[in-house]
Amino acid sequence: MATDREIGKFGEYISLxxxxxxxxxxxxxxxxxxxxAVTLAGNRFFETYNFPAPSQSxxxxxxxxxxxxxxxxxxxxxxxxxxxxxxxxxxxxxRFVEKGECRMLVRLLCKNRVLKTYRLTYEEVDVMHxxxxxxxARNMWIVKGRLLREFMEHFAPKAEQLDISSENGRxxxxxxxxxxxxxxxxxxxxxxxxxxxxxxxxxxxxxxDGVHVAxxxxxxxxxxxxxxxxxxxxxxxxxxxxxxxxVTYGQExxxxxxxxxxxxxxxxxxxxTTTRVEHQPPAPHxxxxxxxxxxxxxxxxxxxxxxxxxxxLRSQFASxxxxxxxTENRAIQPVEEHQSSGSLYRSRLNVSGTGSSRSASAFTQQxxxxxxxxxxxxxxPESLFLPYSSSDEESDDDLGKVAWDEPFLKWDTNLNSDxxxxxxxxxxxxxxxxxxxxxxxxxxxxxRAFEPSGDTTQSEGDEEEEVVSAETAIEAxxxxxxxSQARGLFD
Amino acid sequence: MRFKTSIRNVSTFTKLTSCLxxxxxxxxxxxxxxxxxxTLMPDQGVQVFVNLSIESLFDSYIxxxxxxxxxxxxxxxxxxxRALRSCVSAxxxxxxxxxxxxxxxxxxxxxxxxxxxxxVTQEIPVRVLSAASVANIKEPTCPEPxxxxxxxxxxxxxxxxxxxxxxxxxxxxxxxxxNGEFKMRLDGNDAVKVESVWTGLMNxxxxxxxxxxxxxxxxxxxxxxxxxxWVRVDGKEWGRVLKVGGISRRVVACFCxxxxxxxxxxxxxxxxxxxAVLTYYLSSFVT
Numbered sequence: 001m002a003t004d005r006e007i008g009k010f011g012e013y014i015s016l017x018x019x020x021x022x023x024x025x026x027x028x029x030x031x032x033x034x035x036x037a038v039t040l041a042g043n044r045f046f047e048t049y050n051f052p053a054p055s056q057s058x059x060x061x062x063x064x065x066x067x068x069x070x071x072x073x074x075x076x077x078x079x080x081x082x083x084x085x086x087x088x089x090x091x092x093x094x095r096f097v098e099k100g101e102c103r104m105l106v107r108l109l110c111k112n113r114v115l116k117t118y119r120l121t122y123e124e125v126d127v128m129h130x131x132x133x134x135x136x137a138r139n140m141w142i143v144k145g146r147l148l149r150e151f152m153e154h155f156a157p158k159a160e161q162l163d164i165s166s167e168n169g170r171x172x173x174x175x176x177x178x179x180x181x182x183x184x185x186x187x188x189x190x191x192x193x194x195x196x197x198x199x200x201x202x203x204x205x206x207x208x209d210g211v212h213v214a215x216x217x218x219x220x221x222x223x224x225x226x227x228x229x230x231x232x233x234x235x236x237x238x239x240x241x242x243x244x245x246x247v248t249y250g251q252e253x254x255x256x257x258x259x260x261x262x263x264x265x266x267x268x269x270x271x272x273t274t275t276r277v278e279h280q281p282p283a284p285h286x287x288x289x290x291x292x293x294x295x296x297x298x299x300x301x302x303x304x305x306x307x308x309x310x311x312x313l314r315s316q317f318a319s320x321x322x323x324x325x326x327t328e329n330r331a332i333q334p335v336e337e338h339q340s341s342g343s344l345y346r347s348r349l350n351v352s353g354t355g356s357s358r359s360a361s362a363f364t365q366q367x368x369x370x371x372x373x374x375x376x377x378x379x380x381p382e383s384l385f386l387p388y389s390s391s392d393e394e395s396d397d398d399l400g401k402v403a404w405d406e407p408f409l410k411w412d413t414n415l416n417s418d419x420x421x422x423x424x425x426x427x428x429x430x431x432x433x434x435x436x437x438x439x440x441x442x443x444x445x446x447x448r449a450f451e452p453s454g455d456t457t458q459s460e461g462d463e464e465e466e467v468v469s470a471e472t473a474i475e476a477x478x479x480x481x482x483x484s485q486a487r488g489l490f491d
Numbered sequence: 492m493r494f495k496t497s498i499r500n501v502s503t504f505t506k507l508t509s510c511l512x513x514x515x516x517x518x519x520x521x522x523x524x525x526x527x528x529x530t531l532m533p534d535q536g537v538q539v540f541v542n543l544s545i546e547s548l549f550d551s552y553i554x555x556x557x558x559x560x561x562x563x564x565x566x567x568x569x570x571x572x573r574a575l576r577s578c579v580s581a582x583x584x585x586x587x588x589x590x591x592x593x594x595x596x597x598x599x600x601x602x603x604x605x606x607x608x609x610x611v612t613q614e615i616p617v618r619v620l621s622a623a624s625v626a627n628i629k630e631p632t633c634p635e636p637x638x639x640x641x642x643x644x645x646x647x648x649x650x651x652x653x654x655x656x657x658x659x660x661x662x663x664x665x666x667x668x669x670n671g672e673f674k675m676r677l678d679g680n681d682a683v684k685v686e687s688v689w690t691g692l693m694n695x696x697x698x699x700x701x702x703x704x705x706x707x708x709x710x711x712x713x714x715x716x717x718x719x720x721w722v723r724v725d726g727k728e729w730g731r732v733l734k735v736g737g738i739s740r741r742v743v744a745c746f747c748x749x750x751x752x753x754x755x756x757x758x759x760x761x762x763x764x765x766x767a768v769l770t771y772y773l774s775s776f777v778t
Contacts, residue, residue, distance in 0.1 A: 154577045154611050156570065170610075176593075186596060187517055187567040191574055192614040197607075 015065040015127040018096075020051050026127060027068065033261040034219050035130040044253025047091075062096070064122040066104070074106055074118045130259040132246045137237035139207035141171075141199075145227035145234050145249065151195045152221050158190035161263055162217040164236075164245075166207050172196040175217055203233055213241050214263035223247055223258050230254070238262065492556040492619070494522060495587040498601075499550035501578040503758065506738040507541070507548075508572035510769070513731040514539050518568050519625060520617075522554055523561040530628060531568075536728055537773050540630050544766035547759070549586075562588065563620040566599065574601045574613035582606050588617070631772050633753060635702075636745035637710045637720040640667040641693045642754075645736025651675060651687050652730045658683055662776055663726045666719040667746055669694050669711055678723055695743060720746040722775035732771055739769075749775055 017024040026037035042049035091109040106118040159175035174194040199205040227234045230251040238245035247258045515531040529541035545552050556562050578584045583604040591598045597619050603611040655663055655677050664678040676686040697706050735756050745753040751774050758767035
């Protein structure tokens with residue numbers, strides 16, 4: 001139960017993915033800079049765990065998501081209740097009702113034969129996972145959660161960022177806040193705290209001297225608090241600022257994995273851009289392999305697929321439009337010219353998942369006949385996002401031009417799928433945005449406002465990067481009400 | 492301008508800041524070669540003046556400045572208090588005035604070495620004040636008190652005040668006389684009447700040298716012994732003031748009838764009591 005709460009601190013939605021032998025919960029925060037996933041082993045974490053699979057060799061998947069507040073409201077209070085005597089929970093049963101209802105049934109069997117039943121609405125969507133390449137992470141350390149928790153107590157609650165570094169056998173955690181203040185306001189700045197300690201206090205320490213990465217202090221604190229509550233040791237992997245950092249820990253059938261985007265400083269962003277130019281020249285043409293998989297006649301052409309960010313990213317891009325143009329230029333021009341233009345920036349994780357094959361889902365057969373034709377047609381096969389929010393429809397398409405110019409975390413819905421090779425994606429950045437190409441003759445349905453988003457991983461047949469194998473179009477929303485539409489219930 | 496010291500008495504310092512933080516957000520800290528002064532003068536409400544000898548908090552104290560070795564700082568109390576809380580397991584704590592490396596902003600830098608050899612650095616943003624800007628800050632002047640009395644344990648007072656505030660969080664009328672009696676009453680609520688009375692308290696003797704007109708002419712001497720002098724204060728504020736019970740050894744309350752209540756809070760024992768004094772000024776509401 002505590003796990004739910006930790007995840008709930010990150011994102012608005014909690015996704016759930018059930019398989020024969022394990023259950024995974026995950027969440028992505030609204031600014032796409034932090035991703036949390038918890039895997040619960042079916043046989044170790046649960047007393048009984050039953051997920052129907054057609055055979056031993058085949059593995060089904062069932063994926064859905066919940067509005068986080070709703071899911072938490074069921075479990076949060078129960079967690080505290082369980083500590084008090086009268087209504088302590090003795091058993092918790094969770095069951096899924098499929099038949100056209102999309103309800104999750106939670107039964108809590110408490111002391112004194114009290115039975116509490118909750119019915120939660122869920123939305124069947126594909127789950128996306130952050131892809132983190134451990135091989136590329138040069139820096140790694142393992143430390144007791146307890147120790148980190150003690151360190152975190154020194155930090156002021158309002159401080160925003162946490163810089164992690166090491167030098168000469170001492171590791172340092174330093175908090176800082178980016179907001180600029182003047183005059184009397186200066187006294188309202190949060191405390192700036194630094195905790196430095198011997199790297200011998202780590203269980204394992206293998207990080208380069210002088211590498212500074214910064215993550216959100218609030219996220220890190222939440223992670224550390226949870227790790228400590230499990231009495232677990234925390235493992236961190238990272239490479240450079242502006243690239244993601246991964247924190248993992250686990251205990252008794254529960255594996256927690258957090259991927260946080262790190263903050264790059266001025267200097268780091270420049271080196272980053274340079275690398276990107278070298279590694280990833282603009283890829284104006286779509287990979288030919290994606291084309292045959294287009295099943296809908298009115299799907300937008302492939303080049304459009306490269307242009308825009310997904311609708312859910314637009315608002316963020318809108319606010320940072322200017323600065324991104326600057327970085328965009330920097331990608332093309334010599335880096336040195338822009339030395340003064342760089343500033344601290346927060347990168348976002350990239351989502352490059354694809355609609356996973358619904359045929360692998362146990363629920364596909366029921367859904368397909370009910371699909372609204374318009375949504376299917378509006379979704380290009382290589383689309384990265386699910387059309388889940390009605391508010392997306394009002395997004396301004398013009399902002400789609402500004403895209404993909406920050407470091408990304410890659411996403412993959414098929415990461416855990418057993419029937420395909422595990423994709424290996426270096427966390428390098430995608431091609432810069434293309435100039436907007438006029439839409440092809442085929443009419444593009446705007447009903448779903450599904451801006452094809454950049455296929456960030458295509459690089460002309462590079463096998464290593466084959467994350468986005470364009471598959472069947474995402475079958476939009478399940479036969480139920482969107483969770484997002486039902487939000488008013490919990491606000 | 493240079494200021495560096497090691498903190499000798501972390502626990503007192505932390506308790507002190509915790510009392511102050513409940514009164515105001517920002518304090519004026521005046522440091523010179525002899526004493527440490529904290530002054531809180533919020534726009535409204537309680538004013539607090541703290542005078543401490545260097546030895547009561549610090550050790551290895553170094554101060555130099557162009558203004559005859561006086562440094563005036565504006566210090567945010569909440570970060571200061573939070574920083575000091577990191578000192579719990581400290582084997583050594585050093586406080587110094589310096590500039591932040593990133594933007595040259597002045598900071599009070601608290602460096603703590605813990606027993607486990609962890610180094611914690613807390614940077615408290617401060618503002619350096621000019622001598623001119625603090626020249627006009629003075630303690631308020633009050634008439635000679637009508638009644639002065641040593642208060643009972645602030646802890647017991649506070650628990651009573653908290654009950655009053657739960658009933659009706661408005662004003663509390665406080666009174667004392669020269670006969671060792673002290674009372675508090677919930678004020679301004681006609682529906683409920685609650686009053687607590689303490690008796691057998693001590694009225695300290697006046698020091699003849701400190702009384703200009705002579706003790707025999709002092710209002711507290713000329714007054715009828717059993718006559719109470721009343722002041723009315725905000726209940727919540729009074730509750731916050733009483734938090735100082737955590738560090739006080741002795742509290743003398745001076746009542747200027749219908750005008751003000753002045754508390755002298757002594758942090759040390761009687762023989763050395765001028766080395767650490769907190770003075771609280773509470774204005775009385777008019778009836």
